[in-house]
Amino acid sequence: MQEGQLRYLVTGCAGFIGSTLTQRLLATGHSVVGYDNFSTGQEDFVRSARQHANFHLVRADVLDLKTLSDSMAGSELIFHLAANADVRFGVEHPRRDLEQNTIATHNVLEAMRRNGIDRIAFSSSGSVYGESSIAPTPEDAPFPVQTSLYGASKAAAEGLIAAYSAAFGFQAYIFRLVSILGERYTHGHVFDFYRQLMADPGRLYVLGNGRQRKSYLYVGDCIDAMLLAIERANDRVNVFNLGHDGFCEVNDSIRWICAALGLRPEIVYSGGDRGWVGDSPFIFLDTHRIRALGWKPKRSIQQGVLATLEYLRSNPWLLAARQ
């Protein structure tokens, strides 16, 4: 490794954000141990990384503390991105978020402690704010009342990370993300809509009333922000909202997608002001804190949605892989 280059361990390295981050780290001269159980991660997403001399892949679960701990030896910073990403099914599997987000994060922290590793970056979520009365919502918004099992599990993981930082001298970077879009995006509304329209171009079912406002961020912009924060922020616990400074309605996104595909489907709304139990009708984050470090998103929300759509059109295997 060159001077200034680090050895990272990335959990969830075969996921949407994790694989994109891994590629970026390798491209800039860093070493990466990638860790993934491939429950939702994709082989295709790590194919190019696996050609790289500075990449080592571990196929295992974050809940397997021994393997996780063994795999961390020698790493200097842990990017903990592995998570239960199916935010909508908390009600059907109420223990899944607890295990895969909270207990899994505890394992990461324990493995770090055992290895003497003291820097962690964590992908949290804007859903930790519940339904905030303040929009855009700043990092120091009033003490939240959780409204989803997913948000609660991410907030719990944040709390563990901060407590470990106080107890064991870790330095932590906690990123509260809006929905992220872009290449390798494998779940969420653009994916669902595209899949539906491929199956039946004449009709599109939409959860809720389509008026849910979302502040999507492009994955490349998200990774820019995370890497900048790690380089420049020096508190013990550094918390950053990452999101776009604008928002769109789900209906806007539908319009962009249908126009790009040249389709005019009948839109059928399930009704109500939210997509599912625990869905927040409006996640819009105040990003002054990360902007003060010099970051701003390079792509608009519409550009992010259309880049995602283009990617899905070029990778039809993904529709099958994520059935």
Next chain:
Amino acid sequence: MQEGQLRYLVTGCAGFIGSTLTQRLLATGHSVVGYDNFSTGQEDFVRSARQHANFHLVRADVLDLKTLSDSMAGSELIFHLAANADVRFGVEHPRRDLEQNTIATHNVLEAMRRNGIDRIAFSSSGSVYGESSIAPTPEDAPFPVQTSLYGASKAAAEGLIAAYSAAFGFQAYIFRLVSILGERYTHGHVFDFYRQLMADPGRLYVLGNGRQRKSYLYVGDCIDAMLLAIERANDRVNVFNLGHDGFCEVNDSIRWICAALGLRPEIVYSGGDRGWVGDSPFIFLDTHRIRALGWKPKRSIQQGVLATLEYLRSNPWLLAARQ
């Protein structure tokens, strides 16, 4: 049961607060299923309850989901007080708070869901605020950064309770407590100081510099507040700080204790501004919200400390039981 009387399940029924609450509920005509693993609970604390026809004791662990779920059948409100109460040893046993506070609470919620029980009252802690910049700290203080594994585990449990309330229509009462004092108090500084002084009346070791400010509340006042809140507060998720409107320094408490015992020990401070890693030097809660329901504490902090001391002097067996 008479009309208006409820059937409660109390986890931690053999603990300090749990046993006092159980006795109060039985005395006012309610039925109680008491649940305790007696890891720190005391047989003596449930002796009188066990004479009561409306009391049923289950000796089991909250982590045993099947027994917990079976025991809940027919209860209308769950008082979840079982917890790892040894807040100071998080650093030595980093998984204990996660298991006994967070995962245990998840089990309670799951057992409720399986039984169709939809009301829960939970003993959280003022330590969920970390080291708040605002004192007294209101319930809607800025989003906290956790500073102890104990606080993080309680905050995580709160989040689970709120999320279950949103997902499954539960009604929740979350009480953020300062340190509670009074009869049956079995850990904390009055206990430690009394034990030390019984062993060596000439010297008292004090963690930190003795300047830590604490807002102790008498257990009877705490239970008054919890029962009032359950009766009068009607939001889905009701969060209340419970504490005294004043505070004392640990040094004040030492003075009261030594005067009551007629001792003048040499005081030896370990130094630093906090008692242990994760100890908050100042927990002082804004209690306007619970006061607006008509509650106020009946005992002063000094009266609470002295009642505790009197209880310990009358129950020397406790010193042995809690070695």
